[in-house]
């Protein structure tokens with residue numbers, strides 16, 4: 001299927017290509033197109049000018065940038081991809097702030113906000129009460145690796161409705177909020193000496209359960225007196241703003257289309273929580289490479305492709321359309337592209353392929369990195385074959401996930417390709433300026449992008465999605481097997497895990513396990529407590545055999561369990 005894509009049976013044309021590439025504008029199947037490098041440059045100078053103040057999402061300059069991009073696409077003959085406007089607004093959270101007056105009551109007294117406790121601004125509004133349950137961080141990490149396992153487990157009853165207290169490093173607290181809520185807890189209380197000065201304001205996105213920092217001395221109280229009852233309340237003010245996606249299409253015959261996209265936002269003045277690499281102070285982060293370069297490249301590619309549509313492809317039945325997209329609020333966590341991908345999915349209008357450009361303006365030694373080669377069949381041959389006309393030193397990786405907007409689309413089942421000339425020492429600093437852009441390289445990347453898209457259109461290549469593993473942080477194993485036993489939750493000696501009861505006809509009972517047995521080893525792993533047991537259980541497969549060592553009346557017995 002692949003071989004058909006490229007000039008098959010017409011090797012003379014390839015030779016022609018190689019000979020004249022440096023003399024003539026790029027020639028695709030006899031149709032000339034020329035990238036306008038002056039336009040590329042003037043567009044980039046506009047977006048990366050100091051007057052655009054770093055294009056921070058939600059600012060006036062953000063709106064100006066979005067309108068500037070949308071207007072050009074309109075001029076090139078593109079029409080709205082969705083609804084009746086190329087410019088699609090969305091709202092997002094600028095920051096979250098704890099409103100004055102949080103309360104925390106335990107042991108009949110009111111604790112002092114800022115001294116004994118602080119509500120973390122990533123929390124939703126807080127109105128919780130319940131008993132504190134203390135857990136070791138190591139145990140939480142183990143349970144977090146497999147939180148859905150708890151749903152079918154009797155452990156859920158123990159956790160349900162309690163407030164979890166754990167010592168967690170401050171900067172990783174948000175990663176535990178989802179697992180902790182899946183485990184059944186109503187709130188996450190943490191202590192961590194470096195967090196005593198946590199701010200009441202945060203640019204991070206919100207989480208589903210209240211997160212409350214408490215002082216070491218208050219933690220001491222909870223560690224000494226088990227199951228203390230608390231009531232905690234507080235209000236969070238969520239400040240939202242408007243940004244935009246730009247999505248325009250040159251339609252094909254049917255609804256299918258290829259999308260080329262790039263985020264247009266950047267870090268504004270930088271500052272705390274912005275993603276700036278500046279250690280201190282602020283300054284306009286122009287983001288000439290990140291990602292004015294990608295935006296001007298997809299815009300120019302759109303202009304050229306639109307001309308090809310008009311001169312060559314109109315009425316060519318079965319051809320794809322081409323969409324050009326620019327995403328807002330990427331630097332705030334791929335917000336714009338997620339919104340757009342969600343919308344397109346809901347409308348059953350996702351692209352057949354999404355090509356993402358992020359930081360393509362700093363080409364050095366002819367090097368170009370491409371990602372996503374593992375996301376559809378024939379990707380690797382496609383990018384390498386088109387590269388024969390360019391001779392970039394390609395680094396090709398397979399991953400369709402990554403810290404840019406293609407991730408949002410790959411997540412929804414869309415094949416993706418990702419292009420970048422890589423990070424540099426001006427990355428996310430006020431020095432990412434237009435004067436450092438390699439415009440010749442940027443022009444070449446734009447030609448390359450345009451050639452790949454024309455190639456797909458002319459050959460009617462159909463990118464066939466390949467699913468791959470989500471990144472480890474999104475992976476959740478679920479329990480495929482259970483032994484048919486109920487743990488004894490009162491057993492806390494730490495030398496094993498006591499069986500509360502066994503269910504008739506299930507693997508544990510069939511193997512001869514009895515109430516009161518203490519499991520000390522399973523699947524060749526030492527079991528000290530219920531968490532160890534759950535971890536070991538999570539590693540077993542349906543239909544497998546395993547050895548369980550139990551202690552019964554001071555005797556050690558080995559049981560063979562068939563799952």
Ligand SMILES: [Zn+2]
Nearest residue numbers: 290291331428
């Ligand atoms: Zn960036």
